[in-house]
Amino acid sequence: MKVRLIVRRWKQGWTRPRYDVFDVEADPEESVLDLIERVSLSTDRTLVFEHACHHGACGACGMLINGVERLACVTKVGEAARKGLLLVEPLRGFEVISDLAVDKSRMFSKYPAETQTLEPVAASLEKLYDCVECGVCYSACPIANTYGEYLGPSVLALAYHRALSDGVVPGSVAGSGGVWACHAAFDCSEKCPVGFKPGEKIMKLRRLLLGGRVKVS
Amino acid sequence: MTAVSKHVVVIGGGVTGAATAYDLSLRGFRVTLLERGSIGAGTSGRTHGLLHSGCRYVADTEVARECYLENQTLRRIAPFLFEKNGGLFVAITEDDLAYKDFFLKKCGEAGIPVEEVEPAAALKMEPNLNPKLKAAVLVPDGTFDPLKVILSFLASAKRCGAVVKPYNEVVGFRVEGGEVRAVRVLDKVSLREYELEADFFVNATGAWANKVASLAGLHVPVKPSPGVMVALDGRIGNRVFNRLNKPGDGDIIIHQRGTSVIGTTSWIVEDPDGVSIPKEHVELMIKRGSEIAPVVSRMRVKAVYVSSRPLVGQAAQTGREVSRSFAIIDHSREGVGNMLSIIGGKFVTARLMAEKMGDAVCERLGVSVPSRTAELPLAPYWLYFS
Numbered sequence: 001m002k003v004r005l006i007v008r009r010w011k012q013g014w015t016r017p018r019y020d021v022f023d024v025e026a027d028p029e030e031s032v033l034d035l036i037e038r039v040s041l042s043t044d045r046t047l048v049f050e051h052a053c054h055h056g057a058c059g060a061c062g063m064l065i066n067g068v069e070r071l072a073c074v075t076k077v078g079e080a081a082r083k084g085l086l087l088v089e090p091l092r093g094f095e096v097i098s099d100l101a102v103d104k105s106r107m108f109s110k111y112p113a114e115t116q117t118l119e120p121v122a123a124s125l126e127k128l129y130d131c132v133e134c135g136v137c138y139s140a141c142p143i144a145n146t147y148g149e150y151l152g153p154s155v156l157a158l159a160y161h162r163a164l165s166d167g168v169v170p171g172s173v174a175g176s177g178g179v180w181a182c183h184a185a186f187d188c189s190e191k192c193p194v195g196f197k198p199g200e201k202i203m204k205l206r207r208l209l210l211g212g213r214v215k216v217s
Numbered sequence: 218m219t220a221v222s223k224h225v226v227v228i229g230g231g232v233t234g235a236a237t238a239y240d241l242s243l244r245g246f247r248v249t250l251l252e253r254g255s256i257g258a259g260t261s262g263r264t265h266g267l268l269h270s271g272c273r274y275v276a277d278t279e280v281a282r283e284c285y286l287e288n289q290t291l292r293r294i295a296p297f298l299f300e301k302n303g304g305l306f307v308a309i310t311e312d313d314l315a316y317k318d319f320f321l322k323k324c325g326e327a328g329i330p331v332e333e334v335e336p337a338a339a340l341k342m343e344p345n346l347n348p349k350l351k352a353a354v355l356v357p358d359g360t361f362d363p364l365k366v367i368l369s370f371l372a373s374a375k376r377c378g379a380v381v382k383p384y385n386e387v388v389g390f391r392v393e394g395g396e397v398r399a400v401r402v403l404d405k406v407s408l409r410e411y412e413l414e415a416d417f418f419v420n421a422t423g424a425w426a427n428k429v430a431s432l433a434g435l436h437v438p439v440k441p442s443p444g445v446m447v448a449l450d451g452r453i454g455n456r457v458f459n460r461l462n463k464p465g466d467g468d469i470i471i472h473q474r475g476t477s478v479i480g481t482t483s484w485i486v487e488d489p490d491g492v493s494i495p496k497e498h499v500e501l502m503i504k505r506g507s508e509i510a511p512v513v514s515r516m517r518v519k520a521v522y523v524s525s526r527p528l529v530g531q532a533a534q535t536g537r538e539v540s541r542s543f544a545i546i547d548h549s550r551e552g553v554g555n556m557l558s559i560i561g562g563k564f565v566t567a568r569l570m571a572e573k574m575g576d577a578v579c580e581r582l583g584v585s586v587p588s589r590t591a592e593l594p595l596a597p598y599w600l601y602f603s
Contacts, residue, residue: 012407031520040254041490046405048384050255052262054522055448057476058364060255060262074520098384098406101255108602115599117297125302125455128362130475194475 001028003081005039007047008089009099020044028078032070032086033061035077036100049100056193059134063100064089069136069191091139104135106148110155112170116162131158131196137188149177153188153198160201163208168215179206220245220584226400226415227251228387228429231261232363232564234421235370236571236590241419242377243593244575244586249413250379251402253386256371257364260423260489263524264564265446265480266473267457268292268299268359272306272331273464275323280542282327287566288357291366294568295595298366300473304358304457305339306331308351309508313461317352320461324356331356345453345510358457360473363564368598370567376596390418390433396555397433417578420558423527424489426546430558435548438530439560441489443523444481445498447506450519453477458509466498467505476519479506489525529561543570545577555581 003026010017022039033051040047049072052060056074063072065080066087080086094102118126137153138144144152151159151172159173172178179202186199208214223246227238230252238250252258268291271284292301308314317333324331332355339353340346346353371381382404389401391412399414422429424441452472460468466482479502486492499521506513529544543562548554557577562570572588579586 038491045253045386046403046408048255048405050258052255052257052364052367053266053362054263055446055476055478055520057266057448057474057478058257058262058362060257060364073522101384103602105602108599111597111599115297115597117597118300121455127300127302127452127455127472128474132362132474 001026001078001081002084003035003077004085005035006085006087007099010096011098026077028076030077031073032065032075032077032080032088033072035086036072036088048098057132059132062091062134062136062139064091064139069139071134071136071193074193091135093138093141093144094135102135107133107135107138107152107155110151115158116165119161129158129161130194132194134193136191136193137198140187140191142185142187143181143183147181150181151178153202154196156182156205157196157198157201160205163205163214168217169205169209171216173205174209174216179209220579220586221247223247223417223582223584224249224415225417225419225578226413227419227421228400229259229421229423230256230367230381230383231259231421231423232257232367232370232567233261233423233559233562233570235367235374236567237419237421237559237574238379238381239370239374239377240571240575240588240590241578242374242379243589244579244584246578248374248379249415250371250374250381251385251387251400252383255383257367259425260524260527261367261564262363263522264363265469265471265478266360266363267469267471268361269563269565270304270356270358271327271329272320272324272356273459275320275327276463277541278323278327281323281329283542283569284563284565285327285329285357287569288359290568290591291565292359294591294593295366295369297597298369298595299359299361301359302455304356304459305343305346306354306356306459306461307339307346307509308353308461309347309349311351314351316462317354321354329356343454343456343458345512346458347509347511352461354461356459358459360457360471362473365598368601369595372596372598372601375601387429387432392433392553395552397553416555417582418556419574419578420556423560424525426527426558426560428488430548433553433556435551435553435556437546437558437560440528440530441486441525442483442528443486443489443492443525444483445494445502445521445523446478446480447499447502447518448520448522449477449479449513450517451475451477453510453512453516460509467502470506470509470513479503479513483526486525492523492525494521494523527560542566545574
């Protein structure tokens with residue numbers, strides 16, 4: 001199919017962003033990420049975007065595709081394009097590094113020093129949390145977009161899991177930048193590419209705190 | 218000579234480059250890492266995600282042992298990165314079953330602890346395995362999120378003062394008097410070109426190593442070898458599923474986070490940029506995967522992707538036999554004395570590759586500081602962003 005790929009471009013030192021148009025031939029079954037990568041290799045090597053695993057496991061390629069937060073690697077061109085148009089922009093809620101790449105330190109810097117990465121699934125079996133740490137929920141969240149101090153949906157959802165296993169959360173989680181800042185829009189859960197349900201987990205953590213079933217360190 | 222007075226540029230932000238930057242900066246070198254795209258955007262990010270037990274390579278005892286030892290080292294220095302659930306090698310056909318005795322004998326020779334379990338017990342452990350399986354062997358496999366492993370190496374390197382520059386592509390070399398003086402770099406964040414001088418250069422670009430070296434008029438005998446992988450929308454087990462037989466197409470299913478991935482195939486290409494995915498490979502993965510776990514045929518495919526291994530070509534006369542599985546290419550025979558390239562290996566052996574590369578760099582620069590990456594804990598990946 002013929003696709004008009006429109007990419008929001010921004011480079012260090014520019015006063016305003018620019019939208020570039022690439023008219024390309026694409027397979028409706030291929031991923032938006034593969035298409036962007038092909039354009040970067042064949043047409044414009046300065047196109048900056050973040051990607052690694054190409055199968056929805058690492059969270060690097062979160063971006064806005066036709067206005068909606070998605071992982072580009074698991075979004076098919078044929079399903080995302082509207083009348084042959086594909087508009088890609090960087091995630092909201094983070095500072096743009098360049099073009100489609102954003103600085104996710106806002107999320108990762110909020111991790112407690114003793115972050116848990118694994119959860120038990122059965123006797124002597126463990127798995128990494130389903131959250132792929134892509135930042136999609138920060139972009140979807142109306143609070144994260146306007147309130148810089150907000151810990152953010154994924155960090156609070158991980159804190160909920162810690163609360164269940166340890167019975168305790170850090171003071172920041174119970175503070176004004178923590179679970180009480182959430183407005184229950186649930187767009188984090190709506191847009192989460194792996195069904196991690198941060199919105200629901202924030203509500204559950206509130207109930208645990210209100211019921212005194214979780215301590216604050 | 219002290220390491221701290223020497224600046225080393227590492228080209229390539231995959232796991233080998235990241236581990237090399239960490240090894241060198243831990244020894245005290247000033248390190249700058251350059252990557253043309255984002256971190257892990259080449260081969261490493263697209264790896265299967267298998268923390269190899271080494272059992273897949275038992276035909277070559279030395280390679281298998283090397284893999285197993287690195288598997289143990291990584292578990293020790295960064296337990297938080299890995300799902301340490303082990304794996305199962307399963308025999309589905311009589312042909313698979315005929316391979317079992319050889320397999321068990323070779324695992325013993327390589328020093329890999331494995332344990333045969335009854336088919337019924339294996340099915341109880343992993344209900345999605347083929348109910349017709351004839352034999353099962355437990356092995357010390359694991360799985361990981363590739364990007365997070367690379368970022369942990371880089372976080373550790375940054376803690377030792379290394380500078381990490383993604384979106385900075387090497388577009389040329391300045392070679393004078395038998396030495397690389399500087400690399401020309403295109404910074405895609407600010408759209409400017411600049412020169413970066415250093416005392417020593419490491420080309421850790423894997424499947425791209427020859428493309429990069431040719432910018433300096435040098436040659437690296439790498440054979441880019443892509444493999445296709447199919448990711449399922451769902452997780453069908455906890456322990457890695459391996460087909461008990463000689464390495465072949467579609468003989469592994471790994472589980473990580475909420476996904477299971479079937480892999481893989483293998484062919485040779487000239488250029489690792491823009492490899493297209495043969496449709497028949499995808500069909501083959503699903504067919505072969507279904508033989509191991511019938512549920513595969515009923516799952517939705519979430520993604521199909523391809524990753525190019527940096528295989529060592531026959532022409533690799535390394536001058537130093539560091540390992541049978543990877544090679545360090547010395548460019549002094551081509552008239553450039555301060556650059557080394559590294560190819561081959563596996564994601565799991567990247568730390569060891571970096572250690573050997575570090576040894577080679579030290580030897581060249583007359584620095585005698587040992588590698589310490591096997592004993593110190595890795596910094597967690599989230600510190601890369603701090």
